[in-house]
Amino acid sequence: MRQQEKAKVTEAPRPAKILVVEDEPNMVAGLRDNFEFEGYEVITAGDGIEGLRRAPEESPDLVVLDVMMPRMSGLEVCKQLRAQRGSIPIIMLTARGQELDKVVGLELGADDYVTKPFSIRELLARVKAVLRRTAVVPKHQDQHSFGNVEVDLRHHRVLRSGKALDVSSKEFELLKYFICHSGETLSRDRLLEEVWGYENYPTSRTVDTHLVRLRQKLEPDPEQPQYFLTVHGTGYRFVG
Template identity: 50%
Template structure:
């Protein structure tokens, strides 16, 4: 489970971020002042830091500067209510990886977090061909068959299936799929994901009503299991 540190002194914003990131299955650590945030950033093994600029005791720019000076390369996403371009430039020059101005879209924030984590850890291994059960998929040629019989999948269905294969065994939320497959700027309805899963189950599962591979993960999303 990826660990994210939030350093934010606004209780309402902090609570909202903790809830939304928790729903996306991140482990969240938090601090409401700069000194505590700086300590956690140095002592805890976190995958990403969401850092407000205007903080008591030690501001975000100072935290970013000092972490980078110590050789800590954890991705940092800066938050601020300031709108001046120079504030953004300063944060980026001090070593921040991305920047968002309040108020911001939680969904866009989640998409940027995933992009930073991918960039930091490296891209997922490319999958050209894959077999599960009696299904064989050639993603490069966009061809699929089940028990030797060709199955027609749309380009988007191939993309959705490939994302699941690359995240085998992991819980994939609807928002993750929307952001990664459709792109967060497209903003399709979350029901779109459910419709695609239903279609893929009908085409690839032996019993779509009792799937063995494209499973529902409680109320949070889906999970692909190869078996």
């Protein structure tokens, strides 16, 4: 019995690790306390340069990143993190509610955006949602191929005829969602909710734009798609 119990303890999943990059000590302390209370492992960095150093060292599952910081802005940190590890989930924090900041952050690859002051419950909910959307793929599902395309879901790589493709983080998440729900008809609203996580994202045309890019990169003939099919009046279906 003890051996069985020991095996169960060994197999328990590790808590998600969150890197908080924030220069306000009180904010850092509050975030650490709340994240640890929810069972997350927390590491911190006091500015953007330290955050860039700690991210590859610690391999966090998610980064909570302030925009306004000394030495290097959060927007530049986000850009460099995306270049170093394109798949890492990022939630950005800012004291500025300007729409331009939000748009720039999202264009640089942030997965979500929270404006200070914010409810800790809201932030926790967004953290859980982003971690759910970017969860590690089970080992038996980490490779997928269709036509001359190979997708490594675990390491976030896409090859076509053996050559690596430049695929943005959101394009990859959309592709991953299609692969994990192959054969299902997926509405634009469902894709927005599951891949972007924004109930108030500008328009459902966002999905259409990203799908056009995937077709251009992955379809033999983007004008006559074989894998990413349009279901008129409903959404899209992946059949690869």
